[in-house]
Amino acid sequence: MNFDGKVALITGAAGNLGRAVGAALHASGANVVLVDVDARALTDAYGASVERRLLLAADLIDEASIASAVQVAREKLGQIDILCNIAGGFASGPPVHETPAALWRRMFDLNAMSVVNTVKAIVPGMIERKAGNIINVAAAASVRGQPGMAAYILAKNAVVRLTESMAAELRPHGICVGCVMPTIIDTPQNRAAMPDADASQWTPPEAIAEVMLFLASDAAMIVSGCAIALSGTRRG
Template sequence: MNLEQKIAVVTGGTGALGSAIVQILLAGGATVVVPFHREQDLDRLRDRLALPPHAALIGAQVDLTDEQAVMAYYHQVAQDYGGLDILVNVAGGFAGGKPVHESGWAIWQTQLDLNLKTAVLSCAAAVPHMMARGGGAIVNVGTRTATQPGANLAAYAASKRAILQLTEALAAELQPHRITANTILPSVIDTPSNRSAMPDADYDAWVPPAAIARVVLFLVGPDARIISGAHIPVYGAA
């Protein structure tokens, strides 16, 4: 797929799924921007992906829950590279594995900040620059848990279920501007951290990050311009 001259932002791009998405977008010819959390994260990502020095990967340390910082960074990227075309919101995290009555509000707030606020702020910052380019593509990462009942997952599931409504609103609002918005719904992803946390699980049922990245690549590419507002399961047999 030819993504040359496309500018793509991948939040959470230094994690297992995010790095697979970064890799496939780079292979497609895009310039990939990764706002990262910790110093040296971008260098570690370059090493993990074995990228050559000339690879079109850039980034900066940005607090994705800080509205002003996010707005300023996306504006700077758009100025430096001529705009924004693609946004993939991978940033997030899991917590709150307790019943509702045992989960203090701090857990809920943390999940909302990690999983919803980061996506909302990045969308708000990216969309005006996509409009200026005459189109674009947004892919948000939800979860299978957001679409089905589950005990001891309420804070996480609620924050991710809100991503579904965010995506639907974006799709409706941005259709006249030729900007698509879709959600992918993973379940358990085959990552080293998940294997460590669940050593007795059936890893064969889990989906590798690279397989999910290929779905993201399709959704941001030219053949998916007629798909918007969709919530796409990517959990295979997991």
């Protein structure tokens, strides 16, 4: 796919999936804005900002912080054409009746409000140009309740419903909104946390990036509002 001249903003850019998506978009010609709350992690992952690649630290739970980062990106690279909402977080916990309010809020902030605050900063520019692609990241786990994961599942399910709502609201403005729902992602951290699991059945970040690049393309409008379950591995 060719994204020459497009500007793509990726949140959670210092993580494994963020790096895979950022690399794929950059290799396809896009100017990439790589956003993460952890400035040091950004530097460790990418070094410094270079041509067609801008590194910005921002707290997505703080509306003013992400709004400021988006403004810097516009001044340096132009309006945002593609938004990849990858930032999020996971925590297991006790049963629902014992889960503290702070954990409910933390999971909702990291996974859902991070999306809301980022689209608030970017969507008006997309509406003005009557074009844009937004790709959110939910989770395969969000389709069914599981013990000890209620706060996380609730938040990721909210991402799917946000995707559907935004797709309906923004379709008249020429904006495509979709989301992916990966199962366990094959990362060094997950391999270390689950050493006895069969990692060959996990999904590589690069494979998820390929699907997200389709959702970032003009061809994706036909599936706007989709929530694509990613539960397999690459063929071969």
